[in-house]
Amino acid sequence: MKPGQIIVPGEYEIGNESILKIYFRIFDSGCGEILPPVTVARADVIDPAERKARLDRRLARIKSHGYPNILYGERVAIGDYEHICSLIQTAPYYLLDGNHRTAAATLAGHDIDALELQNDGDLLEVRRMVDRGELFDFKRSETSLYELLMEFECFCMGNENVISGPPNKDMVRTVEQRVEEMVRNGHLPGYMTEVFLKRK
Numbered sequence: 434m435k436p437g438q439i440i441v442p443g444e445y446e447i448g449n450e451s452i453l454k455i456y457f458r459i460f461d462s463g464c465g466e467i468l469p470p471v472t473v474a475r476a477d478v479i480d481p482a483e484r485k486a487r488l489d490r491r492l493a494r495i496k497s498h499g500y501p502n503i504l505y506g507e508r509v510a511i512g513d514y515e516h517i518c519s520l521i522q523t524a525p526y527y528l529l530d531g532n533h534r535t536a537a538a539t540l541a542g543h544d545i546d547a548l549e550l551q552n553d554g555d556l557l558e559v560r561r562m563v564d565r566g567e568l569f570d571f572k573r574s575e576t577s578l579y580e581l582l583m584e585f586e587c588f589c590m591g592n593e594n595v596i597s598g599p600p601n602k603d604m605v606r607t608v609e610q611r612v613e614e615m616v617r618n619g620h621l622p623g624y625m626t627e628v629f630l631k632r633k
Contacts, residue, residue, distance in 0.1 A: 436539040436609035456537035470548040471531025476521040488514040516602035539612045542632035
């Protein structure tokens with residue numbers, strides 16, 4: 434997959450720089466195929482009507498709560514919703530596991546090897562693959578693919594029970610956009626930035 438096809442909700446800093454350095458070295462050496470694939474699922478598993486219904490519930494909660502700045506809260510909620518709806522038009526996959534691998538592959542100029550979950554059976558199989566050592570890890574506790582994707586979207590669009598707070602859309606990007614932002618902000622070791630910019 435291309436890094437512009439996958440949506441990742443996350444900060445612009447890498448959580449474990451040592452792991453990123455290892456993965457980057459593997460991809461930069463042309464050996465990325467030895468790493469397990471990342472896990473993704475299509476955003477369209479969630480019905481657009483359900484996505485809109487969650488926005489409506491969030492807006493109703495903002496109004497009923499008596500939040501002092503209702504207009505701000507409404508703008509944030511609508512902005513989060515419109516952002517994710519727009520983003521999934523060109524990036525139809527959600528990254529469920531593999532932040533460091535996707536960043537390393539992108540920095541080294543490689544496509545991303547991904548395992549697409551399409552149903553609950555696939556989610557169960559991913560857990561079996563972890564037990565067999567075919568995947569490194571999968572720490573999500575959700576029992577269905579739908580539940581897992583709803584949790585993902587709650588981050589992207591904002592939880593309908595949250596009344597106020599900063600826009601979630603500021604933290605939701607494609608893998609490609611996230612890596613480009615980390616490069617711009619100087620959040621990466623210089624040699625990774627050099628390789629990335631040389632291959633652009």
